[in-house]
Amino acid sequence: MAHSKSDLPRPLRVGPFSWQRLKEFVCDAVALDFPQACRAACISERRYDVWRRFAVEPSPENARMIHVFATITTQPGQREAVLALFNKNRPAVLAETGCISYEAVVDVPDFGGFQTPLGNDTFxxxxxxxxxxxLKAHAASAHMAEYGRNTAPLLAKRAINVLHAV
Structure with missing residues (x-):
C-alpha cells in the first residue's frame, strides 16, 4: 500500500531532530509502520540527511541505539495465543520513552533457498x-511483568540478544 505525505497526521516542524520528536509525530499514523512513517516524515521536511543517517548509515549519533532480537518458542500450537498477547501489549511498549520500534515477525512462507525457518511454534x-x-526501564515496567505472567505457561523457551551497531 503506497502512502503519501497527506496520510501523515501533522507536519514535523523546524527544531532539533530526535527520535522522540519523530515518534510523537507518527504516533497517530497507525496505518503506517514506524520505519515507513519515519521515512515519510523525514521526506516531508526534506530531511533526507536525517533519514539516511538514522536508517541507513552507522554513525556516532545512533551508536548508542540498542537492538534486541528475541526468539520465542511457544508450547506446540500456542504461537497465535502468545502473538495475541504480544499485540495487546505492543501499544504500551511503543508508548515507552526511548522505544523506536517493537514488532513480532514470523517466517515468510515457502521462501526456500537460504532461509532457516523459525518454525510453526516460534516467532x-x-x-x-x-x-x-x-531498555532496562522497559524490562522493569509493570505491563511487561504482566505480559510475562500471562505468557509464561505458553512458552517452551526464549532467547534474548541485546546488541549494538559496530
Missing part, C-alpha cells in the same frame, strides 16, 4: 531502543 521480536537505560 522473533525485533526491537530498537534509544539507549540501554530505556
Amino acid at each position: 522473533a521480536v525485533v526491537e530498537r531502543w534509544e539507549s540501554t537505560e530505556a
Whole structure:
C-alpha cells in the first residue's frame, strides 16, 4: 500500500531532530509502520540527511541505539495465543520513552533457498531502543511483568540478544 505525505497526521516542524520528536509525530499514523512513517516524515521536511543517517548509515549519533532480537518458542500450537498477547501489549511498549520500534515477525512462507525457518511454534521480536537505560526501564515496567505472567505457561523457551551497531 503506497502512502503519501497527506496520510501523515501533522507536519514535523523546524527544531532539533530526535527520535522522540519523530515518534510523537507518527504516533497517530497507525496505518503506517514506524520505519515507513519515519521515512515519510523525514521526506516531508526534506530531511533526507536525517533519514539516511538514522536508517541507513552507522554513525556516532545512533551508536548508542540498542537492538534486541528475541526468539520465542511457544508450547506446540500456542504461537497465535502468545502473538495475541504480544499485540495487546505492543501499544504500551511503543508508548515507552526511548522505544523506536517493537514488532513480532514470523517466517515468510515457502521462501526456500537460504532461509532457516523459525518454525510453526516460534516467532522473533525485533526491537530498537534509544539507549540501554530505556531498555532496562522497559524490562522493569509493570505491563511487561504482566505480559510475562500471562505468557509464561505458553512458552517452551526464549532467547534474548541485546546488541549494538559496530
